[in-house]
Amino acid sequence: MEELFNQLEEELSKQGLFARRIDLDKCIEILHTLKTNYESSMKEADKIISARNEILANADAIAKKTIKDAGKHGEYTVKTGRYIYRDGEESDQLFSSTGESCEEIFDKTKKQIDMIFREVEEYLDSMAELVRKNREELKALKLKLK
Numbered sequence: 001m002e003e004l005f006n007q008l009e010e011e012l013s014k015q016g017l018f019a020r021r022i023d024l025d026k027c028i029e030i031l032h033t034l035k036t037n038y039e040s041s042m043k044e045a046d047k048i049i050s051a052r053n054e055i056l057a058n059a060d061a062i063a064k065k066t067i068k069d070a071g072k073h074g075e076y077t078v079k080t081g082r083y084i085y086r087d088g089e090e091s092d093q094l095f096s097s098t099g100e101s102c103e104e105i106f107d108k109t110k111k112q113i114d115m116i117f118r119e120v121e122e123y124l125d126s127m128a129e130l131v132r133k134n135r136e137e138l139k140a141l142k143l144k145l146k
Contacts, residue, residue, distance in 0.1 A: 059109045070098050
């Protein structure tokens with residue numbers, strides 16, 4: 001995109017008695033290319049956001065399923081009397097470790113989602129900075145006709 005801005009600036013800076021006239025068609029073509037590049041960047045950002053939302057939905061479904069499965073497993077264990085003859089501490093420890101496993105999975109999922117958010121945020125920040133810079137460069141351009 002910077003290359004296109006340089007071309008546009010070069011075209012718009014033509015002046016003097018012997019200089020060529022500004023090629024408005026070329027300027028319009030360059031602006032059209034810039035617009036197309038901007039639109040494709042925004043579409044890519046939308047795809048990233050969509051992928052992030054899908055990952056979040058999948059992670060949420062997995063976490064809920066894990067918690068549900070752990071609950072069913074705990075209920076089954078209690079109903080079948082599997083741990084009736086075991087020491088109370090051992091039973092408590094098994095239930096505690098199931099809860100800790102769920103918490104570990106949940107924490108890992110949160111960290112992965114946070115990493116994805118950070119990457120998306122960095123990408124969007126860089127795109128916003130590029131758009132900001134392009135707007136500033138465009139504002140600085142002066143049309144000189146002579």
